[in-house]
Amino acid sequence: MSQFLAKLSQHRLYWIALVLSGLALEAAALYHQYVLDEWPCVLCIHVRIWVMAFVLLGILALFFTGSRAAMRWFHGASVIIMLGLLERSWRVLAVERGWIFGDCEMDLGMPAWFALDKWFPWLFEVQTSCGYTPLIAFNISLAEVLLVISAALLLSCAAMFIASWPGEP
Numbered sequence: 001m002s003q004f005l006a007k008l009s010q011h012r013l014y015w016i017a018l019v020l021s022g023l024a025l026e027a028a029a030l031y032h033q034y035v036l037d038e039w040p041c042v043l044c045i046h047v048r049i050w051v052m053a054f055v056l057l058g059i060l061a062l063f064f065t066g067s068r069a070a071m072r073w074f075h076g077a078s079v080i081i082m083l084g085l086l087e088r089s090w091r092v093l094a095v096e097r098g099w100i101f102g103d104c105e106m107d108l109g110m111p112a113w114f115a116l117d118k119w120f121p122w123l124f125e126v127q128t129s130c131g132y133t134p135l136i137a138f139n140i141s142l143a144e145v146l147l148v149i150s151a152a153l154l155l156s157c158a159a160m161f162i163a164s165w166p167g168e169p
Helices: 002-009 012-034 042-064 068-097 142-163
Strands: 135-137
Touching: 012 042, 012 142, 042 068, 068 142, 135 142
Parallel strands: none
Antiparallel strands: none
């Protein structure tokens, strides 16, 4: 199993799957926003930013699959990104369930030089306050699904990071 993971950690197919997963998450978010009229809160937009970060990282990694050192760096970066995604996903669920209380403003909180909400408002503009995510199926909320997906992505990225460190052949 460890040899399989070591080979997969160097393979383009892994990064393609990661990019497609991220694009599917972004597409689902846009479907909920524009088709189902479920407007995003600031935490939801933060989740979108983390997802876009791993999509961009995956695209960049596709160009460096021949370098073991670069792959280690990309796998390490993907673990950091997935930790951020998991934290934001947990926060979305925690606010929804009332486990934590916090200010959920209409401001994205990004510096002026990184104004994603101004550059790409159709994707990153905050449009409602936090506290609710729609139900997907069987009384399971979008926040619950997002937390499970985030945890699975973190586990897969961590496994790839660990697998990318076998001894040099």
